[in-house]
Amino acid sequence: QLQLVESGGGLVQPGGSLRLSCVVSGFTSDSFAIGWFRQAPGKEREGVSCISSSGGSTDYSDSVKGRFTISRDKFKNTVYLQMNSLKPEDTAVYYCAAAGFNTVVRDCPPDEYHTWGQGTQVTVSS
Numbered sequence: 001q002l003q004l005v006e007s008g009g010g011l012v013q014p015g016g017s018l019r020l021s022c023v024v025s026g027f028t029s030d031s032f033a034i035g036w037f038r039q040a041p042g043k044e045r046e047g048v049s050c051i052s053s054s055g056g057s058t059d060y061s062d063s064v065k066g067r068f069t070i071s072r073d074k075f076k077n078t079v080y081l082q083m084n085s086l087k088p089e090d091t092a093v094y095y096c097a098a099a100g101f102n103t104v105v106r107d108c109p110p111d112e113y114h115t116w117g118q119g120t121q122v123t124v125s126s
Helices: none
Strands: 003-007 010-012 018-025 033-039 046-051 058-060 068-073 078-083 092-099 120-124
Touching: 003 092, 018 033, 018 092, 018 120, 033 078, 046 068, 046 078, 058 068, 078 092
Parallel strands: 010 120
Antiparallel strands: 003 018, 018 078, 033 046, 033 092, 046 058, 068 078, 092 120
């Protein structure tokens, strides 16, 4: 049974950094495209970044491009989201999710992802 577990969230000051981890179990992580999503209170869930099953393709939302980096380590069955230069508007619950092996990673629409983790809170505040 495929499961995803996020970790690494927390409270950070504006301009700081965090690295989120998404550990995949039940299958080898390179069987799936993986996306990172976030949802702030009162807002819809939005795609932040996604990476293809091979790791060869990535995409980012305009709001995080140049600040966030997605990567995957197939030996650790883990996908990471390195978040730098954090802003208060990055505050949200962050989720990782899995999509099919052949998913084309473009725009990271949440409805293409079928299995979700429980989320980790990121709060950017002074």
